Amino acid sequence: MPWIDACATTDIDEEDLIRFDHAGATYAIYHSPEGKFYATAGLCSHENVHLCDGLVMDHIIECPKHNGQFDYRTGEAKRAPVCINLKTYKTKVEAGRVFIEVS
Amino acid sequence: MSNRNYSLLGPDGKRAVEIGLAAAEWYHTDVPRKEMKAFMQRSDMPAIRDTVILYGLMILFAAIGIAFWPSPWTIPVWLAYGVLYGSASDSRWHEAGHGTAFKTLWMNNAVYEIASFMIMRNSATWRWSHARHHTDTYIVGRDPEIAVMRPGVLGKLLLSFVGIPEVWGYIPRMITNAISGPTPDERTFVPQSEWPKVIRIARISLAIYAATIALALWMQSILPLMVIGLPRMYGAWHHIMTGLLQHGGLADNVIDHRLNSRTVYMNPVSRFIYWNMNYHVEHHMFPMVPYHALPALHAAIKHDLPAPNPSIAAAFAEMWPALNRQLQFEDYFLQRDLPKTAKPYRMDFHEAALGQTAAE
Ligand code: FES
Numbered sequence: 150m151p152w153i154d155a156c157a158t159t160d161i162d163e164e165d166l167i168r169f170d171h172a173g174a175t176y177a178i179y180h181s182p183e184g185k186f187y188a189t190a191g192l193c194s195h196e197n198v199h200l201c202d203g204l205v206m207d208h209i210i211e212c213p214k215h216n217g218q219f220d221y222r223t224g225e226a227k228r229a230p231v232c233i234n235l236k237t238y239k240t241k242v243e244a245g246r247v248f249i250e251v252s
Numbered sequence: 253m254s255n256r257n258y259s260l261l262g263p264d265g266k267r268a269v270e271i272g273l274a275a276a277e278w279y280h281t282d283v284p285r286k287e288m289k290a291f292m293q294r295s296d297m298p299a300i301r302d303t304v305i306l307y308g309l310m311i312l313f314a315a316i317g318i319a320f321w322p323s324p325w326t327i328p329v330w331l332a333y334g335v336l337y338g339s340a341s342d343s344r345w346h347e348a349g350h351g352t353a354f355k356t357l358w359m360n361n362a363v364y365e366i367a368s369f370m371i372m373r374n375s376a377t378w379r380w381s382h383a384r385h386h387t388d389t390y391i392v393g394r395d396p397e398i399a400v401m402r403p404g405v406l407g408k409l410l411l412s413f414v415g416i417p418e419v420w421g422y423i424p425r426m427i428t429n430a431i432s433g434p435t436p437d438e439r440t441f442v443p444q445s446e447w448p449k450v451i452r453i454a455r456i457s458l459a460i461y462a463a464t465i466a467l468a469l470w471m472q473s474i475l476p477l478m479v480i481g482l483p484r485m486y487g488a489w490h491h492i493m494t495g496l497l498q499h500g501g502l503a504d505n506v507i508d509h510r511l512n513s514r515t516v517y518m519n520p521v522s523r524f525i526y527w528n529m530n531y532h533v534e535h536h537m538f539p540m541v542p543y544h545a546l547p548a549l550h551a552a553i554k555h556d557l558p559a560p561n562p563s564i565a566a567a568f569a570e571m572w573p574a575l576n577r578q579l580q581f582e583d584y585f586l587q588r589d590l591p592k593t594a595k596p597y598r599m600d601f602h603e604a605a606l607g608q609t610a611a612e
Contacts, residue, residue, distance in 0.1 A: 165285075165289070195383075196275050196387055197275065202288070203540065204289065204292040204293075204294075204540060206294070211292075211540060213538070213539070213540050214383075214386060214387065214539065215350075215383040215386060215387075215539070216350055216351040216352065216539075216540060228351065228357075229379060229380075229446075230379070230380060230383045230443075232443060232445060
């Protein structure tokens, strides 16, 4: 599985996310309140809405369209109207850069 | 004869999917991420304050009405109780349904369930219908919450001010839901996993109404129904008045909320009852901004929006002639001027959405 250099650690505020597009796919990369980085699919599993415009609260990402909520650490769907979990990707930080492992 | 087919199972809905109008990407005013995050921040306090005031007033008015029943002097008290029950419940249903009114989940859910009961909507069904309303706002054949269909049936609109079509439609729907779950059109937007909840909610509502009617019969008095049920009718006028203004007379089948939604400046009492949904363009463009942050959001993006109507009366003066005109010319809609600072309107799909019939 290739590791992709996605962004600098400083590109994402704590308790926030950014969108990252790569090879025709779109991802969301999160910076948690305790300083860790996580990555999920970039589109909500309810409809094709980019999660990057949503609000991060602790470990929850709220979809900006209908407030479907996911735990971005596990991808678990937590609030209707989302029922399908988000795909998650491994991340690592090296030399101030965030890498994600895409399949 | 209407060109538009509003059925969720009809040809217009199918066409909207085929041409890419359904679930399309909508126009948004640019707002820097940091600012938008600040607007979206949740807080419990404003909604706790408003909920204490709302339920406190309802208890007070109902207590006075019951204590002095059947004195005609209590009529104003019942009218006030009715508006809180039959109109404020609409906005509470709406905001708590979005999950933005409170920060705390259970508070949103509790207010949502109570408000859904009062406004006579199955809470499990309507959560999904409103999600669709936000995905496909005023897209014919996709949006299950189009209040003013074209051409408008003005008689039905007027009856809505006392809740007649809604209550008339709700009773058989509640009974059907209680017996066999969602109706065929509801099944187009409610996922199967939620059908048992639809049934459970309908049965609970049915039981409460049956108990209220039984009490009224036993007391030989309409009083129990004045408290539960009837205020959905005698207090409905305010939410219909404000609700009609949300989209009435404006465009359908577009992907720009500035074309299909209306922002109206209102007096503070109406804003309390309506929970700031008078900022309706803003709400649709950014549905995750809580009601208490909408005035600030409005100030931040009004350079990109058509000018708001200055009052409820001014908004009706703009909307009513347009609705009348649609009686004759169904495709007519109001297109308000944008300020010079605004980006142009997005009219994509508008022509294609009605297919051959509209182009003729
Ligand atoms: S699109 Fe994300 S919750 Fe509906």
